[in-house]
Amino acid sequence: MKKITSLFLSLIMIATIFCACGDKKDQTDLEYIKEKGTLVVGITDFAPMDYQDKDGKWIGFDADLAKAFGEYLGVDVEFSLITWSNKIMELDGRTIDCAWNGMTLSSDVLAAMECSNAYCKNAQVVIVPADKADQYQTAESCKDLKFAVEAGSAGRDVAKENGFKYIEVIDQATALQEVAAGTSDAAIVDWLMAGAMIGEGTGYANLTYTVELNDEEYGVGFRKGSNLAGELNKFLKQSYDDGTLMNIAQKYNIADHIIAQ
Amino acid sequence: MAILEVCGLKKSFGKTAVLKGINFTLEKGEVLVILGSSGGGKTTLLRCLNFLEIPEEGVIKVGGKVIFDAGNSAVLSESEIRKNRLNFGLVFQSFNLFPQYNVLKNVTLAPSLLKKGTDQEITQNAKQLLSKVGLSNKEESYPCELSGGQQQRVAIARALALNPAILCFDEPTSALDPELTGEVLKVIKSLKNSDMTMIIVTHEIEFAKNIADKIIFVDNGVILEEGDATVIDAPKNERLKNFLASFS
Amino acid sequence: MSDFFEQFPTVFSALNVGFLQTLKLFAVTLLGAIPLGLIVSFGSMSRFKILSGATRTVVWIIRGSPLMIQLMIIYYFPGLILHNPIWGSGEDGRFLAAAIAFIINYACYFSEIYRGGVQSVPRGQNEAGLVLGLSKRQIFFKVTLLQMIKRIVPPMSNEIITLVKDTSLSRIIALQELIWAGESFMKGSRGLSGLIWPLFFTGIYYLAFSALLTALFNYTEKKLSYFKI
Numbered sequence: 181m182k183k184i185t186s187l188f189l190s191l192i193m194i195a196t197i198f199c200a201c202g203d204k205k206d207q208t209d210l211e212y213i214k215e216k217g218t219l220v221v222g223i224t225d226f227a228p229m230d231y232q233d234k235d236g237k238w239i240g241f242d243a244d245l246a247k248a249f250g251e252y253l254g255v256d257v258e259f260s261l262i263t264w265s266n267k268i269m270e271l272d273g274r275t276i277d278c279a280w281n282g283m284t285l286s287s288d289v290l291a292a293m294e295c296s297n298a299y300c301k302n303a304q305v306v307i308v309p310a311d312k313a314d315q316y317q318t319a320e321s322c323k324d325l326k327f328a329v330e331a332g333s334a335g336r337d338v339a340k341e342n343g344f345k346y347i348e349v350i351d352q353a354t355a356l357q358e359v360a361a362g363t364s365d366a367a368i369v370d371w372l373m374a375g376a377m378i379g380e381g382t383g384y385a386n387l388t389y390t391v392e393l394n395d396e397e398y399g400v401g402f403r404k405g406s407n408l409a410g411e412l413n414k415f416l417k418q419s420y421d422d423g424t425l426m427n428i429a430q431k432y433n434i435a436d437h438i439i440a441q
Numbered sequence: 442m443a444i445l446e447v448c449g450l451k452k453s454f455g456k457t458a459v460l461k462g463i464n465f466t467l468e469k470g471e472v473l474v475i476l477g478s479s480g481g482g483k484t485t486l487l488r489c490l491n492f493l494e495i496p497e498e499g500v501i502k503v504g505g506k507v508i509f510d511a512g513n514s515a516v517l518s519e520s521e522i523r524k525n526r527l528n529f530g531l532v533f534q535s536f537n538l539f540p541q542y543n544v545l546k547n548v549t550l551a552p553s554l555l556k557k558g559t560d561q562e563i564t565q566n567a568k569q570l571l572s573k574v575g576l577s578n579k580e581e582s583y584p585c586e587l588s589g590g591q592q593q594r595v596a597i598a599r600a601l602a603l604n605p606a607i608l609c610f611d612e613p614t615s616a617l618d619p620e621l622t623g624e625v626l627k628v629i630k631s632l633k634n635s636d637m638t639m640i641i642v643t644h645e646i647e648f649a650k651n652i653a654d655k656i657i658f659v660d661n662g663v664i665l666e667e668g669d670a671t672v673i674d675a676p677k678n679e680r681l682k683n684f685l686a687s688f689s
Numbered sequence: 690m691s692d693f694f695e696q697f698p699t700v701f702s703a704l705n706v707g708f709l710q711t712l713k714l715f716a717v718t719l720l721g722a723i724p725l726g727l728i729v730s731f732g733s734m735s736r737f738k739i740l741s742g743a744t745r746t747v748v749w750i751i752r753g754s755p756l757m758i759q760l761m762i763i764y765y766f767p768g769l770i771l772h773n774p775i776w777g778s779g780e781d782g783r784f785l786a787a788a789i790a791f792i793i794n795y796a797c798y799f800s801e802i803y804r805g806g807v808q809s810v811p812r813g814q815n816e817a818g819l820v821l822g823l824s825k826r827q828i829f830f831k832v833t834l835l836q837m838i839k840r841i842v843p844p845m846s847n848e849i850i851t852l853v854k855d856t857s858l859s860r861i862i863a864l865q866e867l868i869w870a871g872e873s874f875m876k877g878s879r880g881l882s883g884l885i886w887p888l889f890f891t892g893i894y895y896l897a898f899s900a901l902l903t904a905l906f907n908y909t910e911k912k913l914s915y916f917k918i
Contacts, residue, residue, distance in 0.1 A: 220778040227877025234699065234879050236706075260778045262863045266765075273768025275778045353875035357885065377875065381692070382883025491820045527822045537817035540916045541835045551821035554831065585917035603821060 209406035210253075213277060219255050221246045222262040222276035224351075227376040228432045229282040230259070241300075241432040242280050248424060252415045264351065265332055268292050271403045278408065279401040282372060284334035286396075294404050296412040298397030299425075301437045303371040304338045305389040307359055307378065313388050316366070322391065325365040328358035335368035338393045344368075353377070360384050368393065372434065397439065417441045442505055444469040444638055445607055450499035452489055459485045460496070461662035467607070467655065470636040474643060474653035478684055481660045483642045487609045490640070492526045503528045503606055530600035530608040534615050536592040538584040538599070544571065545580040548599045557603065570598040574628050590621030594628055608632070610641040646673060646688050658684070693886070699879050700887045707870025708894050714787060714856045714866065719849065721792035726799030734804055751797040756790065757861050763790045764862040780865065787859040795852060802844045806837040810918075839913045846906035850899050867891045
């Protein structure tokens with residue numbers, strides 16, 4: 181009996197230690213970031229937004245912009261690769277401070293996170309084998325295809341709105357692979373991602389994109405209620421006005437997509 | 442003076458009394474055969490003498506010295522028991538050789554761990570014992586390479602290596618094919634000729650008659666009949682008569 | 690094909706980095722789980738009913754639930770439930786959390802193998818040692834230990850080869866192990882994107898490594914085959 185009691189007590193103690201140094205309720209997110217001196221940016225491998233150069237350093241439009249935002253705040257920026265579908269858990273569990281990786285501002289995203297203003301335009305496009313592209317130039321003509329879409333993605337939402345038949349796969353790369361392997365007829369992915377991942381010189385040289393199913397916009401997600409979203413909006417405005425934002429966009433060939441701040 | 446005196450030995454497992462007061466004595470050089478049907482308590486008696494079971498009541502004396510007294514906690518400590526059990530050797534029904542050691546190492550392991558002499562003396566002695574049981578040519582073999590009869594002879598040599606005052610056998614031939622029992626019985630017989638004091642639990646009635654100086658018949662936890670080898674030909678007890686009749 | 694030869698050095702070095710992480714997780718798990726499993730097995734064989742009952746319940750929970758969930762609980766719970774992200778966000782924190790989850794999980798599997806090994810040694814071996822006047826310690830080290838080892842080598846080698854492949858589960862908490870490294874070339878990494886072959890190429894690493902381990906275990910089994918139990 182003694183053993184159980186002592187075991188129980190030590191469990192409570194461990195729990196208290198964890199909780200004792202837990203959140204300080206009145207601290208804002210900005211104060212929290214400044215206190216620890218780093219902004220942890222949750223990303224995935226996603227050219228041209230976030231990817232590693234040959235030396236393993238993070239570059240890309242989002243990565244460079246995040247570094248500039250860090251300078252603006254006066255904190256270091258740390259990139260942390262995450263499993264994208266876990267991003268809200270990562271934010272709430274404070275293992276990252278923002279999800280910044282070409283994130284479409286869908287209604288789900290807006291509800292779960294504190295989001296910045298949109299800074300980049302995007303679309304969801306239909307991916308089909310190049311030799312069949314002629315047949316599928318309108319949304320209507322795609323009605324009978326079986327689609328692969330990333331679980332919980334904007335592509336999934338579009339597929340649903342259009343009444344397509346679809347299966348959900350773990351990420352957009354897998355959705356492309358489904359089409360390449362013929363296990364699905366078509367996929368719906370981000371237009372920006374499609375630009376980098378399919379066509380000449382890639383592993384998906386025989387895939388192409390056809391219909392743009394919608395227009396959408398990218399934003400950055402923070403913890404619910406965070407005041408960092410407002411800070412980022414101020415920074416976006418400032419760097420748009422002084423030209424920094426466009427410079428970075430030109431570097432990665434996406435200047436056409438930038439939204440005026 | 443008797444080399445072994447057992448007085449009032451009692452042992453039960455849970456609510457089942459297995460030994461209900463066993464008394465006997467044994468002289469040096471004598472061979473005692475214990476007969477009895479399965480579950481009658483014979484094996485438990487041997488296990489008590491070797492302290493694989495601890496009796497609840499009773500006294501055991503070897504050479505006049507008390508080595509066990511259920512009422513005296515001084516002789517019940519683990520180190521005392523370890524020391525005193527060396528008065529006895531035990532040969533198991535299922536041999537229980539150590540499979541990872543060769544025959545020679547099986548015999549020398551305990552003497553060398555217990556530092557019973559120099560390595561050379563121990564090896565010398567082991568080789569003699571192995572030749573005594575007729576296995577000189579098997580020193581390097583592993584138990585899995587031996588027949589049951591050969592394994593049991595190694596087990597006898599292993600028990601003898603610690604030079605026990607009394608050697609106990611728990612149905613030494615029961616696990617053997619009939620054609621292999623002879624070689625083991627022959628070794629036991631040769632030990633009697635060299636005046637080894639032995640206690641043998643066996644179902645080999647002919648062998649018992651041949652080798653026993655003394656026979657006790659244990660049934661239901663008590664000794665029902667006691668005497669020399671002639672009790673086998675002329676049993677008085679009704680249970681012993683039935684028991685013997687089941688073999689003929 | 691010429692593309693392939695241009696891409697290969699970059700992909701190969703990135704995969705090696707991922708493989709190193711896989712190996713690190715593999716080695717740390719074994720180093721932790723082999724001794725911890727022994728402690729757990731003593732717990733589950735304890736004569737104290739409370740201790741053995743509690744240990745067996747824990748073993749049941751760990752063995753009965755997916756390792757993937759355990760990884761997520763260990764990495765995310767401190768921040769989500771206790772509001773204290775003890776692991777931090779970097780790769781070191783993710784590695785530590787993954788290592789702890791793997792060690793606990795594999796210790797539970799190993800403990801059951803150890804328990805089987807201990808209980809499979811016939812009682813007669815212990816008794817033979819006792820009547821020869823050996824101490825419990827001597828019996829364990831000189832008599833029963835090697836017999837246990839011989840019994841547990843085949844099931845342990847199974848588990849250990851499973852572990853090689855299970856390490857890839859740690860990508861659920863974004864540990865950049867071998868599969869992650871291979872997959873990253875689909876989405877863009879080190880100037881390359883849209884490559885499928887690196888992911889499948891990782892299979893060769895796993896195959897080669899398990900072949901090495903299999904050879905090692907076969908050698909051990911052969912070494913112990915001179916006796917039968």
